[in-house]
Amino acid sequence: AQSVTQLGSHVSVSEGALVLLRCNYSSSVPPYLFWYVQYPNQGLQLLLKYTSAATLVKGINGFEAEFKKSETSFHLTKPSAHMSDAAEYFCAVSEKDYKLSFGAGTTVTVRA
Amino acid sequence: GAGVSQSPRYKVTKRGQDVALRCDPISGHVSLYWYRQALGQGPEFLTYFNYEAQQDKSGLPNDRFSAERPEGSISTLTIQRTEQRDSAMYRCASSATAGVSYNEQFFGPGTRLTVL
Numbered sequence: 001a002q003s004v005t006q007l008g009s010h011v012s013v014s015e016g017a018l019v020l021l022r023c024n025y026s027s028s029v030p031p032y033l034f035w036y037v038q039y040p041n042q043g044l045q046l047l048l049k050y051t052s053a054a055t056l057v058k059g060i061n062g063f064e065a066e067f068k069k070s071e072t073s074f075h076l077t078k079p080s081a082h083m084s085d086a087a088e089y090f091c092a093v094s095e096k097d098y099k100l101s102f103g104a105g106t107t108v109t110v111r112a
Numbered sequence: 113g114a115g116v117s118q119s120p121r122y123k124v125t126k127r128g129q130d131v132a133l134r135c136d137p138i139s140g141h142v143s144l145y146w147y148r149q150a151l152g153q154g155p156e157f158l159t160y161f162n163y164e165a166q167q168d169k170s171g172l173p174n175d176r177f178s179a180e181r182p183e184g185s186i187s188t189l190t191i192q193r194t195e196q197r198d199s200a201m202y203r204c205a206s207s208a209t210a211g212v213s214y215n216e217q218f219f220g221p222g223t224r225l226t227v228l
Contacts, residue, residue, distance in 0.1 A: 009152070032214040043116065043203070043219035044155070051214040090154050099145065099168065100217065102154030 002027045002093045006103035014111045019078040021106050023065075023091035026072065033074045034092040034100065035065055044090065050074060061085070086110045114138070116220035118204050124226045125194055133189045133223045137206030144187050145217060146179055149201040161187060162210040194227045201225075 007022040025031055032051055036044040048059025055067045061084075065076045074091060088107045092100040117136045125131050137144050143162050147155035148171075157171040163184040172178070176194075181187040191198055201224050205217040 004154075036219075041221065043221045044205075045219070046216050049214060049216065092154070094214065098143070098215075099157040099160060099171070100147075100155070101157070104152065104154050 002031065002101050004091050004093050004101055004103035006089075006091050006106050008106055009104065010107045010109070012109045012111060013081045015083060016080050019063075019076075019081045019085060019108065021076040021089050021091075021108070023074045023076065023103060024072050025074060025091075025093045027093055032094045033065075033067060034094070035059065035063070035074075035076050036090045036092060036102075038088045038090065038105075040087075047076070047089075081108075081110050083110050083112065116204055116206055116218050118202075118220040118223050120223060121221060122224045122226075124228065126228050127194060127196060129194055130190065130192045131194055131225065133191075133202050133225070135187045135189070135204030135206075135220060137185065137187070137204070138208075138218055139185075141206035141208050141218070142210045143207045143215070143217075144181055145205040145207075146187070146189050147203040147205065149203055149222070151200075155203050158189070191225075194225075196227050199225055199227045
């Protein structure tokens with residue numbers, strides 16, 4: 001069975017500061033891992049995905065994530081937060097059955 | 113091109129009524145997924161289709177929930193005899209090809225269902 005744990009339901013950062021969102025997964029097989037972002041009144045939008053090609057994955061809007069098998073982690077980072085990064089972020093894992101299993105989400109607020 | 117659309121965006125109904133939620137996927141997308149998202153939680157898988165065939169319905173909570181995609185395009189999720197615990201955001205997603213676990217799923221804006 002696959003599952004995802006996101007540490008911290010809310011994260012507050014200052015504009016220009018590092019954004020770090022934590023995600024740990026459990027999976028019986030090598031997983032595919034995703035980060036999605038949800039802006040108010042919009043659908044989830046894919047930020048990036050890990051498909052075993054490279055452990056450091058770069059996504060849209062300056063975000064990146066690193067897959068660490070030994071730590072079963074896939075943390076999301078952005079070096080410098082922007083006001084437009086305020087949103088809810090979801091980590092998800094997929095195994096062979098195609099369906100996504102999501103974490104509970106982390107809401108990011110950005111302080112001016 | 114247009115993304116995934118869902119209608120209605122908001123639905124308020126009384127306990128015991130039936131509701132039908134519609135999903136219009138991206139044109140040409142083979143796979144279609146339904147998820148349910150409770151407040152403060154991530155989406156949870158309900159069911160998915162490849163073309164018109166329902167491949168997996170293991171996430172449907174009980175037999176009051178059903179879904180169809182008769183022509184391999186638009187899908188309807190139906191909840192019969194609604195209960196207050198059915199209140200949630202219902203999200204639809206589609207992906208371009210079948211049988212690929214790392215395919216991006218494109219999500220619609222969701223339908224917010226409130227059962228009074």
